[in-house]
Amino acid sequence: MARMSGKVAFITGAGSGIGRxxxxxxxxxxxxxxxxxxxVDKGSASAEALGDAGLFVRTDVKDEDSVRDALAEGARAFGKIDTLVNCAGGSIVDDRAVxxxxxxxxxxxxxxxxxxxxxxxxxxxxxxxxxxxxxxxxFTSVVALKGAFPGHVYTAAKGGIISFTQALAGRYWRNGIRANAIAPGIVLSDRVASRMDVDTAAPVDDQIAKAMDPNNRLVDDRHPFGYGVPEDIAAVALFLASDESRMVNGAVIPAEGGASAY
Ligand SMILES: NC(=O)c1ccc[n+]([C@@H]2O[C@H](COP(=O)([O-])OP(=O)(O)OC[C@H]3O[C@@H](n4cnc5c(N)ncnc54)[C@H](O)[C@@H]3O)[C@@H](O)[C@H]2O)c1
Structure with a gap:
């Protein structure tokens, strides 16, 4: 049986990058x-590529009414929602030290x-x-596992996600709900790739080959295995959303090649 058969996921920020x-x-x-x-353009294009299994609902995750309405619309359309993937986010270049x-x-x-x-x-x-x-x-980030990132606001936000995820895990297991977080390192979503002059339209294998090139400035002790591509992180999200991870609850899964381990 397919790994997500019968499930309905609400994925924020699914118009691009890891969410898409x-x-x-x-x-x-x-x-x-x-x-x-x-x-709207990114969201409708992403949903269209999913055929009948996708529905775009314009949503602003910063706005409570918008989030509430989008969830209700999704549940009406597909009969239920049993999976939340809270992916909308990202640091901005203006972030700095406190x-x-x-x-x-x-x-x-x-x-x-x-x-x-x-x-x-x-x-x-x-x-x-x-x-x-x-x-x-x-979605948290490697920046919440190591205090090395110069953007202190994003670091604080992603640190909050870890504690919040643990609180969810401890409270809602009684309702059959698991909550986990993924901590990616650098991932070549369009947003990040545009800062690094990388072609995300190239085949994924080519992007990975480039990321693994020892001459690449990002392959070093701090970035083992270079940078990731959205599909690398989607594989972790799939595992955490599926019943295969039944015994995983309240975990933070680093997906950064091991950078936070040493
Ligand atoms: N890419 C990385 O290097 C990286 C590293 C660590 C963690 N993360 C985290 O992973 C998640 C996804 O990152 P990504 O690089 O794939 O992002 P992305 O920028 O490619 O995609 C984010 C999507 O969210 C949408 N969005 C922005 N504001 C929104 C709002 N208010 N409401 C709804 N949608 C909104 C954007 O339009 C965009 O489509 C983020 O939470 C990010 O912090 C990313």
């Missing part, structure tokens, strides 16, 4: 997916990277309970 790759993998494995995305950062970055980043997942759970968990249980996959 996860949507694709989930559908390949039998799921239906609500593409909960702010950008003494230097503009507080506008705090407002944007905490809202997007921490409150977004909070709101999705706030209004999504009821749907998971109605469905008889389910899985939550949150």
């Amino acid at each position: 790759a996860s949507a694709r993998r989930f559908v390949e494995e039998g799921a239906k997916v609500v593409v909960a995305e702010l950008d 003494t230097d950062v503009d507080m506008a970055v705090w407002d944007h980043t905490i809202d997007l990277d921490l409150k977004g997942a909070f709101l999705s759970c706030r209004h999504g968990i009821g749907h998971l309970i109605s469905a008889g249980g389910g899985a939550i996959v949150n």
Whole structure:
């Protein structure tokens, strides 16, 4: 049987990058997916590529009404929601050390990277309970596992995601809900690749070959195995969303080649 057969996932930020790759993998494995995305062009294109198994619902994860309505619309369309993948997020280039950062970055980043997942759970968990249980996959980052990142707001937001995920795990297992988080290192989503002059339209194998090139400036002790591609992280999300990870709850899975281990 397909690994996500009969499941309905609500994936925020599924218009690009890791969210879009996860949507694709989930559908390949039998799921239906609500593409909960702010950008209309990206969201509709991503959902269209999923055929009947995809539904785009314009969603702003910073806005409580928008999140609540999007979940309700997805549940109406597909009959239920049993999986939340809270992927919308990302650091911005204006993020800085605490003494230097503009507080506008705090407002944007905490809202997007921490409150977004909070709101999705706030209004999504009821749907998971109605469905008889389910899985939550949150997105933290390697920056929350090591204090080396110069953007302190993003670091604080992603650290919050870890504690929040553990709290979810401890509270909702009684409802048959597991909550876990993924901590990627550098992943070549379009957003990140555009900062690094990498062609994300190239075949994935070519991107991986480039990432593994020893002459690549990113392959070093701090970036074992170079950088990832969205499909690498989607594979972890698929595992955590599927029943194969039945005994995994409250975990943070680093997906950064081992960078945080030493
Ligand atoms: N790419 C990396 O290197 C990396 C590393 C560690 C963690 N992460 C985390 O993984 C997740 C996905 O990252 P990515 O690089 O694939 O991102 P991405 O920028 O490729 O995709 C994020 C998507 O979220 C959408 N979005 C932005 N604001 C939104 C909002 N308010 N409501 C709904 N959707 C919104 C964007 O339009 C975009 O389609 C993020 O949480 C990010 O912090 C990424």
